[in-house]
Each structure stands twice: as C-alpha cells, then as structure tokens.
Amino acid sequence: MIQHLLLAIAASQQSPACARVDSTSLSSFVTQFIAQAPPAERVQRGAFVLVCGERIVVALGIGTARNGAPVNPERTLFRAASNSKLITATAAMQLAASGRWKLTDEVNAYLPPAAKLANGFGRQVTIADLLTHTAGLDDKFAGSIVQTSQQIPLAEFFARNRPVRVRPAGVEVSYSNIGIALTGYAVEVATKESFADYAATHIFAPLGMTHSTFAQPPPTAWRDDAASAPAKGARDIAFLPYPAASLVTTPMDMGRFITAHLSGGATHAGRILSASSIREMHASHWRVRSSVPAVAYGFFEGELNGHRVLFHTGDSGDHSVVFLLPDDDMGLYFVFSASDEQTVVREKLVRAFMDRYFPRIKRVIAPSDLQSTHEFDGIYRGAAYSRTNYEKLKAMFYQLFVRDVGGGVIEVTPPGGGTPVHLTNRAPDVFVGDSGEIVVFRRDAHHTVTGFTLTGSIWDPQSFDRIGALQDGRLHVAAFGFVALTFLARIVFTPVAAAVRRIRRRPKPQYSVRERRWWNWSGAICAMVLVTPIVGIGVAFLSFRPGPVAIPRAASFVGVWLTLVMIAGLTLVPVTLVAWRRHYWSTPRRTVFTGVALGVAIGSPLLAFWRVIP
Numbered sequence: 001m002i003q004h005l006l007l008a009i010a011a012s013q014q015s016p017a018c019a020r021v022d023s024t025s026l027s028s029f030v031t032q033f034i035a036q037a038p039p040a041e042r043v044q045r046g047a048f049v050l051v052c053g054e055r056i057v058v059a060l061g062i063g064t065a066r067n068g069a070p071v072n073p074e075r076t077l078f079r080a081a082s083n084s085k086l087i088t089a090t091a092a093m094q095l096a097a098s099g100r101w102k103l104t105d106e107v108n109a110y111l112p113p114a115a116k117l118a119n120g121f122g123r124q125v126t127i128a129d130l131l132t133h134t135a136g137l138d139d140k141f142a143g144s145i146v147q148t149s150q151q152i153p154l155a156e157f158f159a160r161n162r163p164v165r166v167r168p169a170g171v172e173v174s175y176s177n178i179g180i181a182l183t184g185y186a187v188e189v190a191t192k193e194s195f196a197d198y199a200a201t202h203i204f205a206p207l208g209m210t211h212s213t214f215a216q217p218p219p220t221a222w223r224d225d226a227a228s229a230p231a232k233g234a235r236d237i238a239f240l241p242y243p244a245a246s247l248v249t250t251p252m253d254m255g256r257f258i259t260a261h262l263s264g265g266a267t268h269a270g271r272i273l274s275a276s277s278i279r280e281m282h283a284s285h286w287r288v289r290s291s292v293p294a295v296a297y298g299f300f301e302g303e304l305n306g307h308r309v310l311f312h313t314g315d316s317g318d319h320s321v322v323f324l325l326p327d328d329d330m331g332l333y334f335v336f337s338a339s340d341e342q343t344v345v346r347e348k349l350v351r352a353f354m355d356r357y358f359p360r361i362k363r364v365i366a367p368s369d370l371q372s373t374h375e376f377d378g379i380y381r382g383a384a385y386s387r388t389n390y391e392k393l394k395a396m397f398y399q400l401f402v403r404d405v406g407g408g409v410i411e412v413t414p415p416g417g418g419t420p421v422h423l424t425n426r427a428p429d430v431f432v433g434d435s436g437e438i439v440v441f442r443r444d445a446h447h448t449v450t451g452f453t454l455t456g457s458i459w460d461p462q463s464f465d466r467i468g469a470l471q472d473g474r475l476h477v478a479a480f481g482f483v484a485l486t487f488l489a490r491i492v493f494t495p496v497a498a499a500v501r502r503i504r505r506r507p508k509p510q511y512s513v514r515e516r517r518w519w520n521w522s523g524a525i526c527a528m529v530l531v532t533p534i535v536g537i538g539v540a541f542l543s544f545r546p547g548p549v550a551i552p553r554a555a556s557f558v559g560v561w562l563t564l565v566m567i568a569g570l571t572l573v574p575v576t577l578v579a580w581r582r583h584y585w586s587t588p589r590r591t592v593f594t595g596v597a598l599g600v601a602i603g604s605p606l607l608a609f610w611r612v613i614p
Helices: 025-034 083-095 127-131 155-159 175-192 195-207 221-225 251-262 275-282 340-357 389-398 472-506 513-542 547-569 570-581 587-609
Strands: 047-050 055-063 146-148 237-239 300-305 307-316 317-326 328-335 378-382 399-406 410-413 420-425 430-433 438-443 449-455 462-467
Touching: 025 055, 025 340, 047 251, 055 251, 083 127, 083 175, 083 195, 083 251, 083 275, 083 307, 083 317, 127 175, 155 175, 175 195, 221 449, 251 275, 251 317, 251 328, 300 328, 307 340, 307 378, 307 570, 317 340, 328 340, 328 438, 378 449, 389 472, 389 547, 410 430, 438 462, 472 513, 513 570, 513 587, 547 587, 570 587
Parallel strands: none
Antiparallel strands: 047 055, 047 328, 146 237, 300 307, 307 317, 317 328, 378 399, 378 462, 399 410, 410 420, 420 430, 430 438, 438 449, 449 462
8 A cells, every 4th residue: 555645835946847846746656656566576665755955845655664554754764774874974074064174184094093094005095085985995794793782883893894905095986885984983083972973963953853863773662663674682783884874764854864965955954064065065076087977975976867966875675765966956765675686666766757857858979989899808897895805705706798799889798697788989988878877998007908987877886897817707616616526526436436346346445554544534625625614504504693693703614614624635735646656546536536636726726815715
C-alpha cells in the first residue's frame, strides 16, 4: 500500500524549474513509477522527498514499515549509509568557514602522532584531498565492524588502523570510507567533541533534524520507527569509522539538509553554512579533464539531460540517493529498503524524473579528428581495493577489458563478462556512451596510457589502472586452479593407486623410510592447505558472531595458518630434484609429487601477492 504526504507551502519566489513542478502530479508520477516497476524491482518500503529552494514540496511514503504502519517520511528511520559522508563534508566546511583550518592544510596538522599519514609520494595529503576521495589511501574493510558492545572511539580506531598511503594524492579518484572517516576524526581533534556530538549540535539541531543520529545503535525510543527490523542483542553491530556511514535519519530530515544546501546554507529553522561556503562546497574541485564531470567537496558531479547535477548514494540494506540540481534550485532524496540487486531502481527513478521535468538539452558536439583507439586496448583493474590484506582478492575479478572496434569506438567489457558497452571518441582520450558514461584515459610523462577514470550520469567516479598480462586476474585464477588440482590429485592418488593395484592384483610397492616420509609429508601439506579454508569457515560459523565481525577473524586465522603450511611445504621443492635423480617411487608418484612441489612454489607467491598470507 502506498501512502503519501504532500507538503505545499506558498512561497513568494520560485525558480522557473520549481514553478513547473506540481506536487500532486509529481506524487502521482512517483507512485505510478513504483507500481509499474518489474516485480524484481518493486519497492516495498521507502520514501521520496522533493525540495524546491526553501521548501519541501513533496514527501511521499511508500509501503509499510516493519511495525506494519505506513512509512511516515517525518518519523520512519532509514540507514543513510554513505550519504553520511555529506554530513561529514559539511562539518569540514563549517570548520573552514570559522577559521579553524583551511581545506588546503595538510591533514596531519590536525592528527595525533598515532594517526598521522606517512610522508612520500611527493606531497602530503590535504583535507581537500580527503573530501574529493583523491587522498590515495588504502581502504580496507576488515576491522571496521564490531559488535556494539565493543565500540571504540575514533582516536583508538585510527591508532589501531593507521591509514596507509598507496598512491600519490590528487592523482586518482578512489572512493574512500577511511578518508572521509579521517576527516571526521580531524573534526573531533579540532573541536574536542566526538563527531556524533558535533553533528548533533552544529548540523542537526540548527536544521531541525530531530530524528537524525550517528549513535550506534540509535536511541531505544526510536526502535519502533525503524523502516526495517534492527538487529538485537548479540547481533547488533557498529561501524567504527562511523562518520563515513552510520547516520540513521528520516526522509524529511534529509529533505531539511537538502534545503540548506539549496538555500545558501540556511532553512527557516537555522543556518549551518554561509552562502559562499555552500558555493565553495558545490564547486568543481577535482576533475580528470576540464571538459568532464568533477568531484565537489563531499558531492560527486554528473550531467543528466544537459544539466549539472550533484549527488551521493548510500547502500547498507537501505539504498538512497541525494540528488541536487543546483542551477535549478531543486533536489530530491529517494530511499528504499531492498536487496543490492535492486539498486538499479534508484538510477531509473532519477532518470525518469529528469526525462519528465528536465527534457534533454540537445548539444552540438564540434567535429574532431578521430584518434587511433588501438592504443587503449588492454586490461584495466579498478583502483579501489585494499593493498594490505586479503580483501585485495576482489581486485582479481574487478577488471575491465577495452577493445578497439573501429570508427573511433571502443568496447568496454565489464567484470564477469557482462554486456559490453560501446563508447565513442568525442575528444582526445575522451569517450562517451549512450547512457552518459564518460571514460577519460590517463597518460604518464612518456605519453603512455596508464589507466582511465569513469564518470558521468549518477555513478560514483571510479579510476582504473592498466595492468599487464602477468597481472591478469584470469591467469591468477587459472594458477590457483592448478594448485588446487595438484593438491587434490595428491590426496586421491593413494586410494586410487591402491584400488588399481587390487584390481590388477599387484603387490604393494616397497619404499625406503625416507621415501615414505617425504610422500606422507607431501600428503599432509596438501591436506592442511585444502582443509584450512573449511576450518576457517567453521571458525566463523561457530563463533556465533555476525558475519562482518566473524569473517575478518577467520580470515586472519586462515592467513597465519597458510603461511606456516606453505613455508613448511617449500621443503618439497629441493626433494623433487633428489626424487628424480634417485628414482624415488614410481614415475606416476614422482609426477604427482612434483606437481605438489610446483603447486607450493606457485601458490606461495600468489597467496603473498594477494595478501592472503601476511
């Protein structure tokens, strides 16, 4: 059942865009869009808020909350997830406006020694780098989730998890929870307030955001207002770098926040920033090329139907988008509870809204000579992955394939062999797709293509680095497969060989003590390697802790144990040479033994490269 609340407050002045949006027809449009969505994309619980300048003109509740009552945009609580970062960026702008710091200052100036970033890569990281996701920090997830009873302050979190620099600052955009959380910690150090208290006092209170909090869990009195059933007791979890993703809020409160950003930093309730600070926050601060969408402070920039947009998304069981049209004095917030597979609804609704109220502006693109696109052929790996722990494994599968198809067109095949996307050359090193995708290739000092940045529309900008054939994830998957098969072959060889002997009625071969010991040792190594992941899963399962807490602990156990086993297994390598020279065992046994030794020799550096073993 879809319920809605319309708020239409008369105003003396309206932007031309706001004047043509009728609240009643827009509510009907959103309601119809939700109702006509395919079953797999049907939103059962959510809300839609539209802001025009100083007014929230539409607040639409969709479906029912967990308590069975209709979603109330004023009271129903949703997880804002990564849209929390907009609050953090706003706090950073407040400190800049008050003279506490300059955004061009090095962040180390506001951090204690335990959390300071290492020197290197040419220059230090600034607060602006953190706000534009260009600080070049490693962004691992392990250790970020704990049970609520084990929460620690940001000071202790960053003392235990000192951020690691992996790229030069200001060169690539790479989405960073750690970077934004570090900004929140710097706010704490500068103000001597916890970030949660700072946000409550200096952002939520002035804007009348009475049902918004960074507390984990939210106040007990709010539990019945949760859109989805919250975890209870031992299953409660907390996100430690919390300024990046732990905000819980109502759709109307987010509408009030958007109102402040469209109205020069103030609402009827109060002011959080000056108009000049809002303009600075919304301005373009980092871009890979002057002609393509950029990154603002906190917001990402995009272009839809010829209009400049600022946006940010959030995903954590509840999925949301903050979407601003700053030049048209309009913004919206759409949030819904659904699976990750349903996030496409977010983009579809925003596009449908734009097509209805902001029809495409046709632009004439000046003709230019098509450049040769063969030089862009290759494999590109997403830059946003951890270099310091087992989470690096995801990079093995997160790679794109670029191929020239002629006529100034390149074909980009996404991870997993999805449907290829074709992009057309529009400017030197710039390619544009039909759905608004923009790919801008990067070059080094020698004019060699080193990667590209994907931006445009309402996708978070992402950087991809060009990799060589030896780093191709498919090759590494095949290598891991070889190791697994050789180890499995060793495990099954003994019983299979015994069965064959019985069938052929052959006597059991007699081997020396040394031969038996080395053969049995190879079997023990294989068994321990193959069983370790299973034991790790058992450790995680039997811990009776939530998955995000249990998995990193189990992965740590797996990594340490595999390190010991692989070191022990390297003893098989020199024995292989002796075995062939002295004719140990039969030829099939020597071959299997050699395969195990080769598997250890290949698997050890592979596991180290992918950070499975420390």
